[in-house]
Amino acid sequence: MVSAPPGSQIAPLPTNLPFRLVSKTIGQGAYASIRKAVPHNASKPIIAIKFINKEHAFRTGRLTAKQIQMEIVLHKHLGKHANIIHLLGNGEDALWTWIAMELAEGGDLFDKIEADEGVGEDIAHLYFSQLISAVAYMHSMGVAHRDIKPENVLLSAEGDLKLSDFGLAALFKKDGQLRLCNSVCGSPPYIAPEIVSGRRSKRADVLDVGYAANICDIWSCGVVLFVLLVGNTPWDEPTTRSAEFKEYVETGGHTMDELWQQLPSDIVSLLRGMLKVDPQERFTLDEVRTHPWFTRKNPYLTPSGMNANPIGLATQMLSQLRIDFSRPPTQSQRGFSQDTNGDDDDAMDIDTDPRRSSAITLLSSTQPETPSAETPFDWERPPRLSSHDGISASQPTTNNTAYRGQTISSTPCMSQLPASTQDMLSQDPSMTQFSQTPGVPLTFTQAARKFADVLPSYSMARFISPHPLSLLVPLLLAALHRLGIPAPALSQQQMEEAERSGKVSIRVKMADGRKQGLNGHVVIEKAVYDGVGYHEVRFVKASGDPLEWRRFFKNVVLCVGDVVLRPS
Template identity: 80%
Template sequence: MALAPPGSQVAPLPSNLPFRLVSKTIGQGAYASIRKAVPINAPKPIIAIKFINKEHAFKQGRLTPKQIKMEIILHSHLKKHPNIIHCLGSGEDTLWTWIAMELAEGGDLFDKIEADEGVGEDIAHFYFSQLVSAVGYMHSMGIAHRDIKPENVLLSAEGDLKLSDFGLAALFKKDGQLRVCNTVCGSPPYIAPEIVSGRRSKRADMLDVGYAANICDIWSCGVVLFVLLVGNTPWDEPTMRSDEFKEYVDTGGQTTDELWQQIPAEILSLLRGMLKLDPAQRFTLDEIRTHPWFTRKNPYLSSSGRNVNPVGLATQMLSQLRIDFTREPTQSQRGFSQDEDAMDIDSDPHRSSAVTFLSSTQPETPIADAPFDWERPPRLASHDGISASQPTSNGQQAAYRAQTMSSTPLMSQLPCSTQDMLSQDPSMTQFSQTQQGVPMTLTQAARRFADVMPSHSLARFISPHSMDLLVPLLLEALHRLGVPAPTFTEQSIAECQRVGSASIRVKMADGRRQGLNGHILVEKVVYDGILYNEVRFVKASGDPLEWRRFFKNVVVCVGDVVLRPD
């Protein structure tokens, strides 16, 4: 029997599954978790299984069986499209509903985009084109997504976009007749204003006058394009309580906000068209598709809409991930909440008096503080010399420590074989303080996007320092950033040192006042007989760009212990 995923409160998973589970948790919500699986008698294909805990969904999540059934029906109705996660089947027992889906082997798109930087025009255009293709197909089938945001944008192994999570999808057209939706749902930075501002005289989560869900999707796509371009959202929520949104409205879209100043001029008319306040004036999909910027040529986009240069795209994206150790951590309205009640964010993840939300099966925040049960990312391509055992030579360990403890540890101080090994680790490139680009060792044998840019998050670093030094430093960094942190006694840190791992639970409100939750995990690892610690930042829920920003801020705070390329 497989271990139950986080948030399940040890409810046993179904025993008669028509597949074999082969991983721990790779994704999680309040009452849903995702694991990898394969056919009963074969190693491939690897698929993803979403397990929805019924008790949590119905009681804490206030979902109904009909709503879960509707997610499955609508997702299955979408059949196959190259930019939509394919639904393969479903089933249930008394405790769980499960949905089998295509595995997004490339991981999260926005995990791979630099916070506050975004990507270049070509890459933004490439992914926006594929998003429009996915949404256009959904709309042609009469289905609106209603929850388009970075958490729901995944990648294939070739780097192509895959739209996911249809827990809030709705049928807006049936038998040729348009239908309006009344349910208030979505994520505040991405939600359309007509949903937020609608009158609710009977129920807080139901509008008196319905909205056109497909037109709301257009608004969300516009915000996603903005985020691709600059690495941040244009506002917290589309209400007059947001200073950025108020200025956007008051100036008729001619805002002086510094983020808008970064948008290339030829894209502004497209964004303003998609972000029209009046749904009747908002750009249609056809108007988007015929806009001059949308029809521009793209070196990554084939005539069929696929990625024509997966390795080149991955290399370009990886080269844009950089951490500047000379900069101060972010402390602004786009930084982190220092609210004294931030630890209570789970009970009110959106922190918006304007919006009352219906939870989806991939919600913002986990309800239960369950034990850490996430799958570790695969080690480097060559596993020789890497283990979780004790170092082979105390003398060698002591000599290395004496060399590195007095200054920032550099890869050049390591044995040559370890340097060669770590040069194959994509996460190391983000710490380089030179503009040398992505090492050839990562690209020369690559054939797919995933060969250069891994599916797992790059929010990790390696340090030669001991756990009893790292854990207090990480806790001090959280305090400096105004992020609530658990208390570790000297005895608990000593126990972490003994067992070789420590987990720091993180719950906060991010820079857009949304729930951001996860763990900072410190684990020992041995390279070439020398003991190091790997520090991983594992997001349980929330915006991936905000998690990336949080990771960067912590790394800058503890920069002197981070192993870096020279």
Template identity: 75%
Template sequence: MAPAPPGSQAAPLPSNLPFRLVSKTIGQGAYASIRKACPINASNPIIAIKFINKAHAFQQGRLSPKQLMMEVTLHKYLGKHQNIIHCLGSGEDPIWTWIAMELADGGDLFDKIEADEGVGTDIAHFYFTQLISAIGFMHSKGVAHRDIKPENVLLSGEGDLKLADFGLAALFKKDGKLRLCNTVCGSPPYIAPEIVAGRRSKRSDLLDQGYAANVCDIWSCGVVLFVLLVGNTPWDEPTMRSEEFKEYVDTDGRTTDELWQRLPPEITSLLRGMLKLDPNSRFTLDEIRTHPWFTRPNPYLGSNGKNANPIGLATQMLSQLRIDFSQDPTASQRGPNTQDADMMDIDTSPRRSSAANGNATADAIANITMLSSTQPETPVAETPFDWERPPRLGNYDGISASQPTSHHQRQAYSTQPIQATPYLSQFPHSTQGLLSQDPSLTQFSQTPSVPLTLTQAARQFNDVLPSYSLARFLSPLSLTLLIPLITESLHRLGVPVPQNTTAEEQLQQWECDGEASIRVKMADGRRQGLNGHVVVEKVVIGGERVSEVRFVKASGDPLEWRRFFKRVVVLLGDVVLRPG
């Protein structure tokens, strides 16, 4: 794709905003970014502001002014619902359109779900119930979402689901009359088959015969439920080119696929109903709501539809996140196959999916590659890295190499390759105490458990399971030793790395700056774009100097990003700080 127009993200934001910005970027796409804000003369409430660069969106993002206006209009029209991000207002200047929204201060739901594992039936049921509540409310107002996927499922600070991103929402019912939609949009793993299979004789992004957008939402919700349960999608796309989907079709839903075999019969009957190929026989919302599995009791679900046990839910979810260092991250497996060279060379134009491979027919490629996306890929050109950092623990704070440090601190920051796996017990008690409160450390334990020090003082969900990503680790190695190891791991996975990343001059500059950023741009196992940065920083924890490595996703599926993070960590192995 073409590079971003100069300054598309760096253009000055509007000067007459009716609120005060209080953060760096907390979310970003090719032409939009999200930051936190609060009232001009107060410190709360904290809200989220989505800034859309209009020129870039219209020229590079293939977004029309009408589409942008429709996103704002429909989001406002929806009003308030406890499982939908609330639109608080909007505005614009010649460069930007901005949308003020409720802040999902629990972060991304699927960032907190273990890839290839899922969350178990109780938690899956809890979040599926809330998703159906949100979709039911939207459909009752005649609005279909049309882009239900993990990127658009967020959490409140209490751990309740919040459906977000209405850039592809459409009105399917007006004045009591149903209307069909013709625009081809969605993400291949989650899109309904009638959209992909539709005939297009005039334009590749418009179907000759329309589809019922609300019925397509039901299909997408079924795929999301599947992902909640097993940590993977049932197929990469709903076409006969997908072996998993072909078997599903050939067996009328009685597939022998190992992921389906992990599901109890009462759940598979619900999934088969929601994933009926014929839209006319697909389960309705009423049929979903009366299904025995849907109506089952749930210890986390309160009578008001909200989280009845935020601390317990967060503790259970955190304990399920685990890195298995005994696995071979380069072995062929279902899911990301980053060693496939074709996947490293994908068309990442905004609003265009990249599921097709080079051996597909022209018609099949058209069926997939013209899918619109509300998660446009980050521009190929380097853009200023201005992401919000997660909060630090105690005196856990960034430190530059130019700052004076004690002899003890210099010794603690290893400049020689370590000889054995670094464990928490090797640090002083004060440092161990600080790190015992770090939830990201639990995922590296052989038998993950949540420390009492983390749960005893917790008052809400995100006190245990934070809003920021747990795709991070600590290492005693210096930047100059650690970055080449990270780069080597990326190469082994077939992930392109910018040139000169390990050049001596570059490494010394990063060591001096105390911070490095490696841009990664690839396709995931479903041939969708996956982009972000691997950020390495010097930090001080209890007087000990270490390197913190954060995997910051810019765009793409959060479960696939989690899977990518796990593979890199396993390859790095003995340089990752672990409990014990």
């Protein structure tokens, strides 16, 4: 763990760009990072620019210049569709390839879904319908996505689904002729079984007999629907190594798994059709779109397939994000030990590439995990509410507990703070997840004009604390150890530097509950509200599944709940 390094890049970004960069990193692949940009001498439109580091991509040996160009060509070939991120342009210099894209102003969809809870049928139906619309359009253009999973599902400012990331896309039909794909690729929880089980006698990442990539997309869409509904995947991977998948196969889809038991029979009927192990028996897109559950009425869905009630939808989704402090944390992640410099001691124990699995030998990947030493920490900070002056920093002194010689004063509820601070913090959407009474303040919805006004694009994985760094840092480190995620101790010199700068970053590198890579930072930064210093603790995901990151955040919060500022 070290103080967060200054904003930097592996190599200098291009200087002759036809736009002006206006943010730090807002998203990250492996050798790629995404920033916001606007036209020169203008404030809009705001677009997203994906910068791909050529040297790093080449050095890893997993991405060639031809593959980068294939992503651009196929994305450009798709043109414009309401549920697909639109490619606006591209360019390159000696070090970088850049791709200009429509900005998904609503952020990540699955960052806004409660882990292990999911969403109601209406919301799941809306987003599943839009996902199928995007995939059906792609398939009509002869393109299969091959990497449909939560990480690649974004939202517009109005809360409509936007499918992204075409790094693994493939042309499966050209001039009316179908072709099979042979590359082993995808994320194990979402990958179709025919890709995993295929014979590989020549190379571990190439199948002897190809698969129909468009039919594999249907399988992945089925898993995404399951995740929307229950907040978890049905299995870790579609092999007999997964007990859940093995039972699903042995029972012909009539599994007694408790997650499946939560689902209504008409949804189970659709899922069984989409998750047929034999691709020849799997539902076609036409069969999906004519299924009774798919054609059901939905108050959130317009006849044209768009979000009919952006503010109502955002309000409902925000009210479902809830952390129950009465429940203990669950140890669903397994970490890598690190030394005090953040280097991995046993990074080979499990594959950290979110597109690869240690259980599935050598899945090919066009976006391997970036080594931690080459990942610059320059993430954009969420906009914070404007501060005011004139409040007292006093705190209650009762109900104190001790931690390693330090006394933890009871963290005040918002109602114990001055009225001006309460008013300001009540406008922070992330505070609602800590309330034990479900609901969203009326002030959110009364002033809202679009989905993102209620449910913002930035991650809800954050909390505010009135306690000092000297207390928060050891508490967070202890929480990580309790969850099985080793983190290095902080030297006195490092602690002194962190307190001087008011900022510290703890790098976390782990495998999630499904043995997939989950990586990012826990960042503690000073925040001033009404002239009084607090600390904002943000959980910044660099790579991995958004729901698993949400689960990790919740577990840490449950471990350190006494220092989290909460609503009354």
